[in-house]
Amino acid sequence: GAVVSQHPSWVICKSGTSVKIECRSLDFQATTMFWYRQFPKQSLMLMATSNEGSKATYEQGVEKDKFLINHASLTLSTLTVTSAHPEDSSFYICSARDWADQETQYFGPGTRLLVL
Amino acid sequence: RKEVEQDPGPFNVPEGATVAFNCTYSNSASQSFFWYRQDCRKEPKLLMSVYSSGNEDGRFTAQLNRASQYISLLIRDSKLSDSATYLCVVNGGYGQNFVFGPGTRLSVLP
Numbered sequence: 001g002a003v004v005s006q007h008p009s010w011v012i013c014k015s016g017t018s019v020k021i022e023c024r025s026l027d028f029q030a031t032t033m034f035w036y037r038q039f040p041k042q043s044l045m046l047m048a049t050s051n052e053g054s055k056a057t058y059e060q061g062v063e064k065d066k067f068l069i070n071h072a073s074l075t076l077s078t079l080t081v082t083s084a085h086p087e088d089s090s091f092y093i094c095s096a097r098d099w100a101d102q103e104t105q106y107f108g109p110g111t112r113l114l115v116l
Numbered sequence: 117r118k119e120v121e122q123d124p125g126p127f128n129v130p131e132g133a134t135v136a137f138n139c140t141y142s143n144s145a146s147q148s149f150f151w152y153r154q155d156c157r158k159e160p161k162l163l164m165s166v167y168s169s170g171n172e173d174g175r176f177t178a179q180l181n182r183a184s185q186y187i188s189l190l191i192r193d194s195k196l197s198d199s200a201t202y203l204c205v206v207n208g209g210y211g212q213n214f215v216f217g218p219g220t221r222l223s224v225l226p
Contacts, residue, residue: 034213043203043218044160093159095214103148103207105214107159 006108023094030096139204
């Protein structure tokens with residue numbers, strides 16, 4: 001099946017710093033990528049939908065100025081958590097949708113963020 | 117009402133048991149349906165798609181009832197390796213977003 005990678009797999013940072021997470025589709029072109037966040041013992045919550053070459057669409061309650069999304073190419077989307085705080089500590093997962101198969105999403109392995 | 121609801125769980129069953137998970141969805145226009153499993157600290161992985169005619173993959177059987185907006189997953193002869201959280205996922209249609217249920221945790225005990 002299609003492969004999606006994320007980098008880094010985990011990161012620890014100080015409060016107030018910014019963290020960038022990369023999501024790449026390795027063997028297909030992803031016109032759309034999705035960013036999810038998952039807190040312990042909770043389900044995945046969609047944060048935003050990232051479309052190549054255009055602005056991301058954020059879900060209600062997600063601050064677009066805090067979670068910057070860039071989808072500059074068909075294989076790469078980045079999420080930057082700006083001025084991270086301890087409450088931003090979470091498991092961030094991206095997924096990508098192959099332009100040729102709009103019904104399937106392929107998930108990256110996730111990035112675990114811990115803000116001290 | 118949440119868009120996708122699942123049995124609250126957790127389910128603790130002995131090896132070899134048969135276990136069934138239920139899921140309901142509120143959007144009657146939903147087009148496609150999936151079961152994902154998620155292991156602790158890992159990303160969700162597709163277990164199987166769910167079709168109106170019902171489908172089976174080894175020990176796993178999924179069924180869909182569009183009239184009742186209900187999806188089920190049956191696991192027969194449970195293995196220890198089946199222990200995970202099972203997520204019911206509904207897609208609103210072509211190009212639409214996935215909506216995840218809260219998940220049901222399964223623990224298969226020796």
